[in-house]
Amino acid sequence: MKKKIIFSGIQPTGLLTLGNYIGALKQWQELQKKYFCIYCIADLHSLTIHQKKSILSKNILDILAMCLACGINPEKSIIFIQSHVPQHSQLNWILNCFTNFGEIQRMIQFKEKIFLNKNINVGVFNYPILMAADILLYQTNKVPVGKDQIQHIELTRNIASRFNKIYGNIFTIPEKILNYNGACIKSLINPNKKMSKSDFNKNNIISLFDNDFIIEQKIKNAITDSNYPPIIKYDLKNKPGISNLLVILSNITKCSIKRLEKDFQNKNYNYFKKSIINNLCLFLNRLRKKYFFYRENEKYLKSIIINGAEKAKKYADITLQKVTNVIGLDI
Numbered sequence: 397m398k399k400k401i402i403f404s405g406i407q408p409t410g411l412l413t414l415g416n417y418i419g420a421l422k423q424w425q426e427l428q429k430k431y432f433c434i435y436c437i438a439d440l441h442s443l444t445i446h447q448k449k450s451i452l453s454k455n456i457l458d459i460l461a462m463c464l465a466c467g468i469n470p471e472k473s474i475i476f477i478q479s480h481v482p483q484h485s486q487l488n489w490i491l492n493c494f495t496n497f498g499e500i501q502r503m504i505q506f507k508e509k510i511f512l513n514k515n516i517n518v519g520v521f522n523y524p525i526l527m528a529a530d531i532l533l534y535q536t537n538k539v540p541v542g543k544d545q546i547q548h549i550e551l552t553r554n555i556a557s558r559f560n561k562i563y564g565n566i567f568t569i570p571e572k573i574l575n576y577n578g579a580c581i582k583s584l585i586n587p588n589k590k591m592s593k594s595d596f597n598k599n600n601i602i603s604l605f606d607n608d609f610i611i612e613q614k615i616k617n618a619i620t621d622s623n624y625p626p627i628i629k630y631d632l633k634n635k636p637g638i639s640n641l642l643v644i645l646s647n648i649t650k651c652s653i654k655r656l657e658k659d660f661q662n663k664n665y666n667y668f669k670k671s672i673i674n675n676l677c678l679f680l681n682r683l684r685k686k687y688f689f690y691r692e693n694e695k696y697l698k699s700i701i702i703n704g705a706e707k708a709k710k711y712a713d714i715t716l717q718k719v720t721n722v723i724g725l726d727i
């Protein structure tokens with residue numbers, strides 16, 4: 397039987413966080429066992445924020461090396477740079493014309509951005525439609541993402557269904573895949589908001605590049621609660637800080653939350669945090685070792701980029717040709 401297709405993307409915008417790892421990259425690696433996976437480094441999406449040339453190209457290679465360190469295997473899966481496959485921008489324009497203005501105005505990420513800065517560029521508005529093009533080009537069945545991207549997947553499904561209703565079954569309607577134990581890793585200081593790489597206060601995030609000293613400081617400062625006696629229990633509503641730390645520890649140790657709650661029964665928060673620090677340092681040191689191994693070999697990274705684009709183009713072109721044909725652009 398033909399393997400189902402997985403597609404996902406990540407922006408090459410600086411530091412990757414533990415949120416990116418738990419919400420996305422960890423799943424990307426695991427899904428390779430069962431599915432045909434296509435992953436893209438979404439450099440076009442990153443242009444919605446002004447990027448310096450030398451930094452952007454460095455970030456792209458950094459992210460690629462980190463994907464490899466997380467276990468993405470370019471022999472099994474396709475990994476490529478979004479802008480190297482021009483079909484993404486071509487389909488994006490076509491899908492613009494099948495998307496309602498109001499639909500995009502309702503996107504939460506767009507609303508947040510316009511709330512913070514009235515002078516945003518049109519790319520920010522268009523952003524979810526480019527995401528739809530990314531996904532639909534590959535006849536994707538499933539899209540592994542964090543919770544913040546759910547609305548964009550819903551939009552993708554709506555655009556695809558609208559197009560299919562007019563032209564027949566051209567696009568596969570994709571479904572999201574969430575890591576239910578970590579779909580939204582929260583900020584360490586404010587567990588009511590997402591851990592985000594663009595956060596100005598770096599104490600809110602754990603970067604995959606934080607060293608042991610920084611990890612220790614950040615986890616020590618992470619918010620817990622003042623319950624007495626201290627209880628280490630998953631309870632999102634009443635104990636958001638502790639719940640977030642349990643989810644993080646569960647993901648990096650592969651121990652279930654239930655098991656961790658048992659192990660930390662009658663222990664205090666200091667003891668709990670020490671265990672998180674030890675496990676995180678161990679986990680991130682191992683990951684970084686692999687990262688530096690790949691990052692130092694730019695020739696290898698560039699060969700992956702060239703091969704990835706070549707393979708991705710073949711699949712992307714089949715869908716784009718179907719689309720241009722049914723619309724009447726092929727004469």
Ligand code: TYM
Pocket residue numbers: 403404405406407408415416417418419420438441526527530531539540541542543544545578579580581582590591592
């Ligand atoms: P990006 O680069 O912001 O994030 C990459 C992935 O990491 C997930 N993520 C999180 N998951 C759990 N907890 C968090 N705190 C957390 N922070 C980030 C995101 O949900 C995402 O899955 N637009 C996308 C990139 C993209 C894409 C696509 C994704 C471009 N084309 C097509 C899927 C399909 C983005 O900006 O992700």
